Amino acid sequence: MTPDVSTDWIEGGAAVVYQHCPSCIHTWYFRRSFCPGCGHAAPSTHTSAGLGSVHASTLVHRAPSDEFRAIAPYRIVLVDMAEGFRMMGHAEPSLAIGDPVRCQVKTIAGRALPYFDREPE
Numbered sequence: 001m002t003p004d005v006s007t008d009w010i011e012g013g014a015a016v017v018y019q020h021c022p023s024c025i026h027t028w029y030f031r032r033s034f035c036p037g038c039g040h041a042a043p044s045t046h047t048s049a050g051l052g053s054v055h056a057s058t059l060v061h062r063a064p065s066d067e068f069r070a071i072a073p074y075r076i077v078l079v080d081m082a083e084g085f086r087m088m089g090h091a092e093p094s095l096a097i098g099d100p101v102r103c104q105v106k107t108i109a110g111r112a113l114p115y116f117d118r119e120p121e
């Protein structure tokens with residue numbers, strides 16, 4: 001089965017899907033039924049273009065499970081996405097703070113997870 005490109009990776013798709021509040025203009029990730037900023041009950045839902053820049057980066061040496069120990073050390077980043085929300089994902093080992101990145105959903109340690117590659121400027 002090919003993952004749906006408009007369904008969030010958490011729900012088995014191949015996309016990053018974020019939400020936006022039409023009342024207070026707050027933008028967030030992950031899906032909720034109301035705005036975490038003002039409580040508005042009808043947030044809009046959008047598919048991210050997958051572009052952003054690295055806000056923080058760490059190299060994980062002590063992995064949380066046998067599956068992840070097999071790929072350690074591996075890089076985890078926090079990314080400021082172009083649409084205005086921040087998310088975490090696995091990443092290319094050479095990435096550093098400020099690098100432009102693109103997200104794709106990849107199979108990592110047997111799971112479909114967001115992975116950031118360097119985006120040519």
Ligand SMILES: [Zn+2]
Nearest residue numbers: 021024035038
């Ligand atoms: Zn709001």
